[in-house]
Amino acid sequence: AASLPAGRRDDAAATLQAIDATAEAEREADGLERAAISAIHAAPAPDARPLMLGLEIARALETATDHLAHAAMALRERVLEELSA
Numbered sequence: 263a264a265s266l267p268a269g270r271r272d273d274a275a276a277t278l279q280a281i282d283a284t285a286e287a288e289r290e291a292d293g294l295e296r297a298a299i300s301a302i303h304a305a306p307a308p309d310a311r312p313l314m315l316g317l318e319i320a321r322a323l324e325t326a327t328d329h330l331a332h333a334a335m336a337l338r339e340r341v342l343e344e345l346s347a
Contacts, residue, residue, distance in 0.1 A: 277341050281334045288331035295324040 298320040307313050 274341060274345055278338065281338045281341075284334040285331055288327045291324050291327035295320045 299317060302313050302316045302320070305313070
């Protein structure tokens with residue numbers, strides 16, 4: 263990486279930082295999903311539909327962040343391969 267021109271080195275560093283931020287956001291989403299599920303289970307509700315909707319939304323958001331993190335990790339591998347070539 264040190265042998266890359268400054269512009270490419272800056273681009274690679276920015277890309278890797280964005281990938282790390284994406285992975286951190288995914289970990290945070292995991293915790294938020296657990297908190298949302300706990301809150302939904304604790305909330306009294308005469309009708310189960312809002313509870314089910316809340317659970318489905320929490321799961322869908324967490325699944326989306328999982329997919330985003332997987333894509334980021336694939337990009338990370340590609341960037342590191344490019345840097346080592």
